[in-house]
Amino acid sequence: MKKDRTKYLWYSVAIGALIIFALLILSSILDIGEKLRNISNILEYAFYALVAFIIIFVIIRPIVIIVKSPSLSIITATEKNSNKAYNIYKKVAKNIVKYNDVSKEETIMLTQYKNKEELLINLNYVFEKSIKGKINGIIIRNAKIVMISTAICQSARYDMATSFAVNLKMIKEEVMLCGFRPSFKNLSKLTINVFSTALIAEGLDNLTLSDVMPRSIMNSINEIPLLGKTLDSIMDGIANAILTIRIGCVARRYLYSDGNVVTKEDIRKNAYKETLLILPEVIKSTVAFFPNKVLKFFSKKEESET
Numbered sequence: 001m002k003k004d005r006t007k008y009l010w011y012s013v014a015i016g017a018l019i020i021f022a023l024l025i026l027s028s029i030l031d032i033g034e035k036l037r038n039i040s041n042i043l044e045y046a047f048y049a050l051v052a053f054i055i056i057f058v059i060i061r062p063i064v065i066i067v068k069s070p071s072l073s074i075i076t077a078t079e080k081n082s083n084k085a086y087n088i089y090k091k092v093a094k095n096i097v098k099y100n101d102v103s104k105e106e107t108i109m110l111t112q113y114k115n116k117e118e119l120l121i122n123l124n125y126v127f128e129k130s131i132k133g134k135i136n137g138i139i140i141r142n143a144k145i146v147m148i149s150t151a152i153c154q155s156a157r158y159d160m161a162t163s164f165a166v167n168l169k170m171i172k173e174e175v176m177l178c179g180f181r182p183s184f185k186n187l188s189k190l191t192i193n194v195f196s197t198a199l200i201a202e203g204l205d206n207l208t209l210s211d212v213m214p215r216s217i218m219n220s221i222n223e224i225p226l227l228g229k230t231l232d233s234i235m236d237g238i239a240n241a242i243l244t245i246r247i248g249c250v251a252r253r254y255l256y257s258d259g260n261v262v263t264k265e266d267i268r269k270n271a272y273k274e275t276l277l278i279l280p281e282v283i284k285s286t287v288a289f290f291p292n293k294v295l296k297f298f299s300k301k302e303e304s305e306t
Helices: 002-037 042-068 084-100 104-111 116-152 156-180 182-203 214-220 228-256 264-289 292-305
Strands: none
Touching: 002 042, 002 156, 002 182, 042 156, 084 104, 084 116, 084 156, 104 116, 116 156, 116 228, 116 264, 156 182, 156 228, 182 228, 228 264
C-alpha cells in the first residue's frame, strides 16, 4: 500500500507540473495574440493556428508516443515466462525495427524467431550491440540544440518553452530507440525534472557573468566590445545544456534499470558523472557550429568603430 501511495503521489505532482506549464505558456500566447489583435484580427487567428499546430506536433505527439510504448517493469521482468511478458517483448522488437535504422541481420533477429527465449536473447543482443551506443548521440544532439537556441535567443519565456520541448523530444527519441518506455512512476519523475529544468532555464536568462565572476575579471572583459554580452549568452547556453544532459542520462538510467533493482541514489550519482563526461563533447561540437563569419562580423564591427 505504501508503494501504491508513493506512485500516485508522483502521478499527481507530474500532472500538476504539466498544468502549471500549460498555464504559463497559455498566458504568453494570449499576451502575444492580444498585441497582434491591435494590428490585425487575421494575424491573431493565424498566430493561434500556428501555435496549435506546433503544440500538437512538438508536445502532444511526443507524449502520445511515449505513453503508448510498452513498459518493461520489474513485474514483467520477474514473469519472463508469462504470455503477457512475451507479448510485450514482441511489441518492443516491433518498435525497434519500426523506429530505428537497424541492420538487416538485426531485423531478421527481431522478426524471425522460434520462441520467446530466442526473442529475449535477440533483444538483449541488439540492445547491447547497437542501441546502447546510440543513446549518447541522442543526448549530445539535443543538448547542442538547447545550448545554441538559449544562447542565441535572449527571451526567458522562450528559453523555458525550448527547454521543455527539446527535453520532451529527447525522452521520446530514447524511448523510440529502445522500443519501450520507463514505468509510469519513473515517467512522472522525468516530467517533474523536465518542468523544473524549464523553470530553471527561464531563471538563468537573468544570470550574468557579474554574478559569478570577480570584479577584476569583469573589468577586463568589459573593455572588449560585445564580449561580455556574448559570454553571458554562452554561459546561459552551457547551463541549460548541463540540465538537458542530466535529464537525458536520468531517462537512460530509468530505461536500463527497468527489471533491475537500482536505487534513486545510484541514478542520481551516475547522472552527474555522465553529465560531466558528456558536457565537454557538447561544448566542443557547439563551438564548432558557429562559423568563422560570426567572428569576422564582430571584428569588422570593432574596426568600423575605431
